Amino acid sequence: MGMEFLIANIIVLILTVVASLVAVLLRDLLAAAVAMAAMSLLLSLEFFILQAPDVAIAEAGVGACLSTAIVIIAIKGTKRTEDE
Amino acid sequence: MxxxxxxxxxxxxxxxxxxxxxxxxxxxxxxGFGKSTYKKDTDQTKAFLSGNQEPSAEVMHVKASNLYWGFTTSMKTVYTELRKMHTGNASDYVLWFVIILACLFLIMGVM
Amino acid sequence: MNIIDVLIEQSPALIIAIPLLGAFLMPLVSRINSTLRNIFGLLVLCLTGFFVGILASDVLANGPRLYIFGAKDLAVPMVRILFEVDSMSIFMALITMVLAFIALIYSWSFMKDHDGLDKYYTLVLLLITSTFGMELTGDIFNFFVFLEISCIASCALIAFWISEGEALEAAFKYIVVSAIGALFVLFAIGMLYAQYNALNIATLANVLKYTFLDKIILVLLLVVLGMKAGLVPMHMWLPDSYGRAPPSVTLIIIGATLASFYGVLRVIFTLYGNVLSTTMRFSIPLNVLVGWILITLAIISIIVGVAMALVQSDFMRLIGFSAVTEVGYMFLAIGAGIAALGTPYATTALQGGILHLLNDALDIGLLFLVAGAVYYTTKKRSLDDTSGLARNMKYTTVFFVIGFLAVAGMPPLNGFASKFLIYESVYQLNPILSIVAILCSILMLAVFVKVFYAVFMGPELPAFKNVTEAPRSMLLAMGLVAALAIFIGLFPNLVIDALVKPAADALLNHAQYIGTVVGGI
Amino acid sequence: MSGMSKIVKTSVNILFPLTMIFGLYVIAHGHLTPGGGFQGGAIVASGCAMIVVAYGSKWVFKQINEKRLSTFESIGGVGFITVALLGLVFSTVFFGNFLAGSNLLFGTTPATGSTGADFNTGGVLPLMNFAVGVKVIAGLFVIVLVMAYASSVKEWDT
Amino acid sequence: MIEYIPFIAVVTMIFIGLYAVLFRRNLIKIVIGISIIESGVNLFLITLGYREGGVAPIFTSLPPGTTYPAGMVLPVPQALTLTSIVIGVAVLALMLSLVMHIYRKYGTLDVRKIRRLKE
Amino acid sequence: MEKRTIVAVVVFAIVAVFFFFSIFLIHPFGKPGQVNMDDHIIANTQNETGTNNGVTSTVFDYRGFDTLGEATILFTAVAGVLMIFRRVK
Known part of the structure; x- marks a missing residue:
């Protein structure tokens, strides 16, 4: 396994996990949605690193773009903060 | 057969x-041995409540929640636990799932 | 090679393709005319039923049948998706078919006054398709895909009455639970794939070695499918969604739930069939452990289900809790069958469980249909508000009596036949289990006597003075189910000999299931 | 969501055809390069979602209603299953790849190993890609459109 | 240890999502949690399919000197993941439309207050 | 802490331990053990399906039926969303 491959892998994975953690912990739902988009993009990058370009395109289109759009629309239709 | x-x-x-x-x-x-003088829809068949008027249907209606009152009262401890279990909270549904998962993991892991 | 052979050969694919095509065409057809839409739905179902029928006759006569998608022969069995139809799958498919027919006939009048019916019929057809897919498939990832379709379609149908907040709530809870469950199934499938590089159930079963990872997979699959089948304490979604879905749909959702139960059977008997007798630590065989786990959960299900049903005041929710009890009986029988694998009464228990599967679908379905008829005429859900309906709804009352006697296991109805087998065989395993089961059956009778009094007997309230009988198509649907229940009750041995025994044998004979695929390389 | 400022509209006007072309390219070359019906459909649908964001869902609803879109989706689904059923007719199995190696439409077999992009290959796969592409575009777009419309209208159920 | 890092990321993501479902009260947060679990499972499948030093299984202008099949990553997990991604977006859309409707009916997104169906 | 949190944390810990333990039993990253199914697909995708893209051939040909299911899922979700947002009379 190439060293640079391993390092890129580790960095992207850690960033993905951090982004998902941020998406869960943030109280502002819109920010959480953006964090989820970031997570999807990083995940798509990771798929690309793992030689799955088909899945990377799908994840970028569906996960990062459409899912986020749907979540943001739902937040617009309800309310933005998590607190009661 | x-x-x-x-x-x-x-x-x-x-x-x-x-x-x-x-x-x-x-x-x-x-x-068939019964009385032959019995006729339907006459005074014979009306309820007799010590000469009082028959109460209306709403008053006579025993609600379903009042049935088996004795049973549920005597099993009160069981029912409080059961009601506490059915919280109706979606997170708790998932929590029960994870609890069973953990229990079976422990059983199968030890075995 | 005559035409009927060709049709039989192609029928596993057509059973899926025809309702799917019908579902895709339904939005276009319902644009034209509402009567045409109903006829189209019934036509699609009739065609599917024809193929299920000929496939059933063939499978019961000639043993398991394979269908490989995209290739003519078994040259590469690892790669392609294949359907493997044995007697157990076809038994489930027949149940689904019956339930779907009845639900469609019932919907005809019950759903008449609603809007959004094109979506309704589309989703009903999709739900039926996915149930068939779960039952016929021989590929574990394909099973997951159909599980997911059934979960989405059921969720949308549960939320059909969108003007009631509770329906939406029930749908949301259902989809949260089943989406998480499905993801864990996918995780387990990934682990299976990583170990054996195969997705075919028969191939996997052939090479399964029962490593530690396989234990984890077994637990994941069992718990998720048990949850989807409604085992206590993961049953909470079941009364919610059964109680709030339109009753015509509930019938098909029962079919989908039973398909999850079928998944449990498939996982234990086929996927882990080769390793069931592996002894583990403390020299306990795997089958005893799994059997007793299932029995424990089943007994809890029976007790909790009936105890909660006793205090419900919502008609459909009450039936939902009694459905949990019925699921408990099935798991009790299956658990006893697994724990005592190899003894003669294990086979009896298995037959009782499989017959009870059919009886549960019919009886609980009948009760839901009756509840729907009561809701249709009175618009009341709560048992507290209804009274004295027997005066004006004579047929419905008769059907309710048949349904509740059958669920409570009163002779000579069908519920008794299967419960008799379960009591007798479980008694040999452990008498206490049998006694608990009988006691809960009696409690079940008490539950429905309460309903009978609250809804049909009692004083005639002025609000229901001019209630009329349910429409004719609803009565027809209820009558069909009641007739089936009485028929199975009077001639249980006919059904057992024709359908249940082959199904139980197919489950126990996993070598044949595996050999049909692996032996053909 | 109502319409956004003119800058956004103009930039979307430029970006939308590009996304469209890219998505259609991905769909068409699914059997040669990374991509396929789902990926390309998702890309085109996200382009359509951009239109919804920029112009507002009410404006989009005036141009195209959800009934027409769901008709398109049905057509895509029927097309997909029809190709699969044609496999049943021509090669006796559901999902049979009856065009591969037949030298008809998309029927040529590529050379083994690393080859160039020959568009005329793949058997029924490009057809299925097209059907799935239509279906996914219509399906995802209708989801976004309907949800956006519902969230912009305050009281839509009466 | 270091070669297992993608698997560790997978399990961490699954548990982050499960944490959101179990402990967060907002419905949209629960939906986001389910979406994160789904991403974790997708990553798991792709990770299973990776072969050391392999390239994507696409023959169009393959890098010279590639041996196949040993030099290519496994295609089946990628196909499964594609299916899983589409399933994910379908479930997400349905759940969020239910959430929007529930908000109109109940006036809240707190999962503890959305329980008219209990006992 | 309330009882629910304690139970959840304990259960969470048990499941996490088992999951973390089990992933180390899967083959190491990048070294899949058995690959006969996938090797068959890679070796035969060009001459059996006439496709250069191994993933597309898996999605639409070898596992085409799953893709039909996947398309059905999207269709189901669209029908569900349209049904949920329908206008009630």
């Missing part, structure tokens, strides 16, 4: 229906 074997016993519905039918005939015969 037509009987269901379970290895240690059998169950024959046709036989059962036959016996039931005979019992029904007997019952019908006994019923």
């Amino acid at each position: 037509f009987s269901l074997e379970s290895g240690s016993g059998f169950w024959n519905p046709i036989l059962w229906v036959l016996i039931f039918f005979i019992a029904f005939l007997l019952f019908y015969g006994i019923r």
Whole structure:
């Protein structure tokens, strides 16, 4: 396994996990949605690193773009903060 | 014929229906000995409550939640626990799932 | 090679393709005319039923049948998706078919006054398709895909009455639970794939070695499918969604739930069939452990289900809790069958469980249909508000009596036949289990006597003075189910010999299931 | 969501055709390069979602309603299953790849190993890609459109 | 240890999502949690399919000197993941439309207050 | 802490331990053990399906039926969303 491959892998994975953690912990739902988009993009990058370009395109289109759009629309239709 | 074997016993519905039918005939015969002066929809059949007026249907209606009151009261401890279990919270549904998962993991992991 | 052989050969694919095509065409057809839409739905179902029928006759006569998607022969069995139809799958498919027919006939009048019916019929057809897919498939990832379709379609149908907040709530809870469950199934499938590089159930079963990872997979699959089948304490979604879905749909959702139960059977008997007798630590065989786990959960299900049903005041929710009890009976029988694998009464228990599966679908379905008829005429859900309906709804009352006697296991109805087998065989395993089961059956009778009094007997309230009988198509649907229940009750041995025994044998004979695929390489 | 500022509209006007072309390219070359019906459909649908964001869902609803879109989706689904059923007719199995190696439409077999992009290959796969592409575009777009419309209208159920 | 890092990321993501479902009260947060679990499972499948030093299984202008099949990553997990991604977006859309509707009916997104169906 | 949190944390810990333990039993990253199914697909995708893209051939040909299911899922979700947002009379 190439060293640079391993390092890129580790960095992207850690960033993905951090982004998902941020998406869960943030109280502002819109920010959480953006964090989820970031997570999807990083995940798509990771798929690309793992030689799955088909899945990377799908994840970028569906996960990062459409899912986020749907979540943001739902937040617009309800309310933005998590607190009661 | 037509009987269901379970290895240690059998169950024959046709036989059962036959016996039931005979019992029904007997019952019908006994019923025929009843009074011939009985007529429907006369004062004979009205409820008699010490001369009081018959209460309206709403008053006479026993609500379903009041049925088996004695049973539920005597089993109160069980029912409080059961009601506490059914919280109706979607997170708790998932929590129960994870609890069972953990229990079975422990059992299978030890074995 | 005559035409009927060709049709039989192609029928596993057509059973899926025809309702799917019908579902895709439904939005276009319903644009034209509403009567045409109903006829189209019934036509699609009739065609599917024809193929299920000929496939059933063939499978019961000639043993398991394979269908490989995209290739003519078994040259590469690892790669392609294949359907493997044995007697157990076809038994489930027949149940689904019956339930779907009845639900469609019932919907005809019950759903008449609603809007959004094109979506309704589309989703009903999709739900039926996915149930068939879960039952016929021989590929574990394909099973997951159909599980997911059934979960989405059921969720949308549960939320059909969108003007009631509770329906939406029930749908949301259902989809949260089943989406998480499905993801864990996918995780388990990934682990299976990683170990054996195969997704075919028969191939996997052939090479399964029962490593530690396989234990984890077994637990994941069992728990998720048990949850989807409604085992306590993961049953909470079941009364919610059964109680709030339109009753015509509930019938098909029962079919989908039973398909999950079928998944449990498939996982234990086929996927882990080769390793079931592996002894583990403390020299306990795997089958005893799994059997007793299932029995424990089943007994809890029976007790909790009936105890909660006793205090419900919502008609449909009450039936939902009694459905949990019925699921408990099935798991009790299956658990006893697994724990005592190899003894003669294990086979009896298995037959009782499989017959009870059919009886549960019919009886609980009948009760839901009756509840729907009561809701249709009175618009009341609560048992507290209804009273004295027997005066005006004579047929419905008769059907309710048949249904509740059958659920409570009163002779000579069908519920008794299967419960008799379960009691007798479980008694040999452990008498206490049998006694608990009988006691809960009696409690079940008490539950429905309460309903009978609250809804049909009692004083005639002025609000229901001019209630009329349910429409004719609803009565027809209820009558069909009641007739089936009485028929199975009177001639249980006919059904057992024709359908249940082959199904139980197919489950126990996993070598044949595996050999049909692996032996053909 | 109502319409956004003119800058956004103009930039979307430029970006939308590009996304469209890219998505259609991905769909068409699914059997040669990374991509396929789902990926390309998702890309085109996200382009359509951009239109919804920029112009507002009410404006989009005036141009195209959800009934027409769901008709398109049905057509895509029927097309997909029809290709699969044609496999049943021509090669006796459901999902049979009856065009591969037949030298008809998309029927040529590529050379083994690393080859160039020959568009005329793949058997029924490009057809299925097209059907799935239509279906996914219509399906995802209708989801976004309907949800956006519902969130912009305050009281839509009466 | 270091070669297992993708698997560790997978399990961490699954548990982050499960944490959101179990402990967060907002419905949209729960939906986001389910979406994160789904991403974790997708990553798991792709990770299973990776072969050391392999390239994507696409023959169009393959890098010279590639041996196949040993030099390519496994295609089946990628196909499964594609299916899983589409399933994910379908479930997400349905859940969020339910959430929007529930908000109109109940006036809240707190999962503890959305329980008219209990006991 | 309330009882629910304690139970959840304990259960969470148990499941996490088992999951973390089990992933180390899967083959190491990048070294899949058995690959016969996938090797068959890679080796035969060009001459059996006439496709250069192994993933597309898997999605639409070898596992085409799953893709039909996947398309059905999207269709189901669209029908569900349209049904949920329908206008009630």
